[in-house]
Amino acid sequence: MSALIAVAAEARAARIAPARESHYNFAYLDERSKRMIRRAILKAVAIPGYQVPFGSREMPLPYGWGTGGIQVTASIIGARDVLKVIDQGADDTVNAVNIRRFFQRTTGVATTERTAEATLVQTRHRIPETPLRAGQIIVYQVPVPEPLQRLEPREAETRRMHALAEYGLMHVKLYEDIARLGRISSTYDYPVMVNGRYLMAPSPIPKFDNPKMHMNPALQLFGAGREKRIYAVPPHTRVESLGFEDHPFERQKWSSACALCGSGESFLDEVVTDDRGGRMFVCSDTDYCTRRREAPA
Amino acid sequence: MSDAPILRASGITKRFGRRTAVNAVTLELWPGEVLAVVGESGSGKTTLLGCLSGRLAPDAGAVEFRTRHEGLKDVYAMSEAERRLLARTDWGYVHQNPDEGLRMGVSAGANVGERLMALGDRHYGRIRGEAGDWLSRVEMDPARLDESPRSFSGGMRQRLQIARNLVTRPRLVFMDEPTSGLDVSVQAKLLDLLRSLTRSLPLAAIVVTHDLAVARLLAHRMVVMKDGSAVESGLTDQLLDDPQHPYTQLLVSSVLPA
Numbered sequence: 169m170s171a172l173i174a175v176a177a178e179a180r181a182a183r184i185a186p187a188r189e190s191h192y193n194f195a196y197l198d199e200r201s202k203r204m205i206r207r208a209i210l211k212a213v214a215i216p217g218y219q220v221p222f223g224s225r226e227m228p229l230p231y232g233w234g235t236g237g238i239q240v241t242a243s244i245i246g247a248r249d250v251l252k253v254i255d256q257g258a259d260d261t262v263n264a265v266n267i268r269r270f271f272q273r274t275t276g277v278a279t280t281e282r283t284a285e286a287t288l289v290q291t292r293h294r295i296p297e298t299p300l301r302a303g304q305i306i307v308y309q310v311p312v313p314e315p316l317q318r319l320e321p322r323e324a325e326t327r328r329m330h331a332l333a334e335y336g337l338m339h340v341k342l343y344e345d346i347a348r349l350g351r352i353s354s355t356y357d358y359p360v361m362v363n364g365r366y367l368m369a370p371s372p373i374p375k376f377d378n379p380k381m382h383m384n385p386a387l388q389l390f391g392a393g394r395e396k397r398i399y400a401v402p403p404h405t406r407v408e409s410l411g412f413e414d415h416p417f418e419r420q421k422w423s424s425a426c427a428l429c430g431s432g433e434s435f436l437d438e439v440v441t442d443d444r445g446g447r448m449f450v451c452s453d454t455d456y457c458t459r460r461r462e463a464p465a
Numbered sequence: 466m467s468d469a470p471i472l473r474a475s476g477i478t479k480r481f482g483r484r485t486a487v488n489a490v491t492l493e494l495w496p497g498e499v500l501a502v503v504g505e506s507g508s509g510k511t512t513l514l515g516c517l518s519g520r521l522a523p524d525a526g527a528v529e530f531r532t533r534h535e536g537l538k539d540v541y542a543m544s545e546a547e548r549r550l551l552a553r554t555d556w557g558y559v560h561q562n563p564d565e566g567l568r569m570g571v572s573a574g575a576n577v578g579e580r581l582m583a584l585g586d587r588h589y590g591r592i593r594g595e596a597g598d599w600l601s602r603v604e605m606d607p608a609r610l611d612e613s614p615r616s617f618s619g620g621m622r623q624r625l626q627i628a629r630n631l632v633t634r635p636r637l638v639f640m641d642e643p644t645s646g647l648d649v650s651v652q653a654k655l656l657d658l659l660r661s662l663t664r665s666l667p668l669a670a671i672v673v674t675h676d677l678a679v680a681r682l683l684a685h686r687m688v689v690m691k692d693g694s695a696v697e698s699g700l701t702d703q704l705l706d707d708p709q710h711p712y713t714q715l716l717v718s719s720v721l722p723a
Contacts, residue, residue: 332546336583343578344571346589347611412589 188276195242196274201225205243205398209389212400217366218330219313224396229266234292235393237309238267241290244305244389245271251279252286257294257435257452264292281455293356295377297434297456300386302403308371310392313399315359315369335367338410346415355420361408362401370407376420376435381407426451429460469531471496471637471669476526477516479509486512488693489526496531496636499663499670501684501701503677503716509693510673511641517671518558518639519548530555530637553580557630557638561645563622566629567614573600573625574610580633599628604658620651624658631662640672644679656682677720681705689713 193199201223208222227235245251251271255264259281267290268279280286283298290307300306316326319337329335338359345353352358358375362368370378371390381388381401388401401407409417425432427448434456436449451457470493479487487509494500502510515521517528519540528540533555540548552558560566567576577596578586586592597607603624614622623643630638643659644652660683663670674680680687681701688698689712697710708714 328545332549334549334583336579339582339587340568340571340575340579343582343589343592344575347572347574347593411587413587415589 187273189273192274194247194275195245195271196228197225197239197242202243205239208398209240209244209400212389212398213387213402215366216401216405217362217368217399219397219399221396222398224393227393228270231394232311233263234267234290234309236391236395236398237290237292237307237393238270238391239393240307240389240391240398241271241288242274244307245275245277245288247275247277249277249287250285251277252281252283252289252296252455253279253291254289254294254296254453254455255292257296257437258454260454282459283455291373293372293374294435294452295373295380297431297451297453298459299380300384302385304386306386306388308373308388308390310369310371310390310395310397312357313369313390313392313395313397315357315367330366333365335361338367339412342410342412342415346412352411352415352417358417359410361406361410363405364408367410368399368401368407374420374435375409375417378407378409378417379419383407422449424449426457429457431457431460469537470494471531472517472671473529473537474517474526477513477523477528478525479512479516479521479523485693487516487523490688490690490693490695491526492688492695492698494637494669494671496669497663497667498686499672499684501680501687502671502673502690503675503680503687504690505716506675508690510675510690512693513690514639514641514671514673518556519552520558553583554633555636557635559623559626559630559638559640559643561642563614563619563626563646566626567622569614572611572613573605573617576614576625577629577632579629584633595632596628599632600625602631602662603628604654618651620647620655623647623655627659627662631666631668634666636667636669638668638670640670642674643672645674645676659683677705677717689716 205222208220212218212220225239227238229235253264253268255261258264271277272279283296288305292309314326316329316337319341320326342352356374357369357372358378360368360370360378370381383404385403387403390399411417422436426434426436428450431451434451434453437452438447439450440447472494475491477487477490490513502513504510516523522541529537530540531537574593574596577599578592581592581595597610600607600610605621605624614625617625644655647655656679672683684701686699687701687704688695691712697704697713705717708717
């Protein structure tokens with residue numbers, strides 16, 4: 169037991185003072201690749217919501233695990249950055265732990281679980297509950313960057329639709345949802361219009377998080393590794409979720425508050441506690457939940 | 466009818482390799498007029514329709530359309546955005562096979578409402594109301610608004626395709642053999658519907674058909690094509706009753722007596 173505790177303490181110490189492994193270039197990618205990706209990012213920032221093709225590199229993790237996000241992070245991270253990595257809101261799940269460790273080993277930067285302390289947040293499928301501030305950058309991992317892909321499989325055609333801003337098809341899909349189910353059925357990756365011009369897939373964040381993208385003071389970058397696309401929402405940019413006048417966009421709501429911190433404003437996960445139907449709802453954002461429980465009541 | 470043509474095509478020529486599919490065809494269409502293009506298969510009817518409707522750039526010649534605000538404009542000199550906007554507002558295109566002109570994956574209502582949504586209508590109730598209205602105008606049961614086109618018969622799919630095209634009240638509709646895939650009784654009903662629609666709306670149409678009966682029933686004027694050339698044109702009744710060109714005479718005499 170004491171040995172285990174010693175190992176855990178050692179691990180904690182390693183997190184505080186991580187050692188960079190010098191046989192890798194800083195942040196794993198070579199400098200020319202990073203520069204190529206930064207050029208794509210600059211273009212993406214200049215045209216909010218536009219998908220910029222880039223030469224996606226092979227990364228030491230499989231497609232679908234965040235190869236796009238990790239390349240974006242690797243090209244913009246600096247030695248003085250403080251990195252936070254989350255997966256579905258949690259700092260301690262497999263994807264988050266591995267990506268965090270990857271950057272610790274290849275850059276030696278400080279990491280944190282606190283949203284407010286981070287300068288760079290890489291996320292899989294959530295936006296932290298703590299509001300982001302100016303100067304922070306959030307990097308999203310994107311599996312399918314093309315919001316029209318399921319409706320129009322020909323890429324030449326979807327690009328033309330973006331070029332001409334012909335987005336009627338997306339509303340056909342929403343119409344069909346309402347006609348069949350009485351409401352718009354998408355709950356994640358809910359399509360948004362960026363700066364009144366480009367239709368964009370916000371990556372599979374719950375639609376609960378969509379309003380947070382609107383006029384956000386932080387820079388939001390999106391990377392899709394397999395699909396080789398980068399796009400961005402610069403700070404203070406309009407991001408509107410699509411809807412109909414008589415069936416507007418709505419956030420998810422829960423009937424209960426978080427069972428741990430009592431928050432009624434956060435995105436809740438349902439957790440099954442036993443095999444007799446016991447369950448509880450807790451914050452998906454672990455950092456937010458912990459801070460609220462630590463704060464003096 | 467007004468005194469200016471809504472569509473004017475001059476010297477349309479389209480080649481595929483060494484083969485000339487359409488050879489220097491010139492025609493004019495006036496607002497509210499229905500023009501039939503008849504001829505045997507392989508005579509270049511559908512290619513001509515493609516050239517006229519902005520889908521297939523001709524090798525020579527010009528197609529001009531009278532836009533609402535800017536008068537006659539060369540269709541192929543427009544920007545692609547402008548041409549596509551025209552194609553989904555002022556124009557309609559009815560395919561021979563309704564499956565090509567419909568989105569088979571979504572309901573009838575979404576099919577009819579697509580153009581409205583493409584033009585920026587964002588009110589679900591209004592789009593749905595309009596779609597239901599158009600279903601009844603093409604003599605379909607509005608209660609089937611939420612059904613997939615796959616559950617419809619061929620004749621109903623064709624009606625749905627027509628409704629989908631007419632919902633933006635286009636001024637010009639191109640039809641490629643709109644009745645040829647249907648059985649005779651359904652054909653008659655559809656022709657009846659098309660005739661009443663072209664009369665009640667201010668709608669000009671170009672109908673490609675190999676069926677002289679369709680031309681007689683629908684069209685004011687007709688153009689006879691053979692081997693890519695327009696060999697004869699004139700008022701439908703006149704042309705069918707008194708054909709001048711030997712090929713037209715052959716065509717008219719080959720119709721089986723009813």
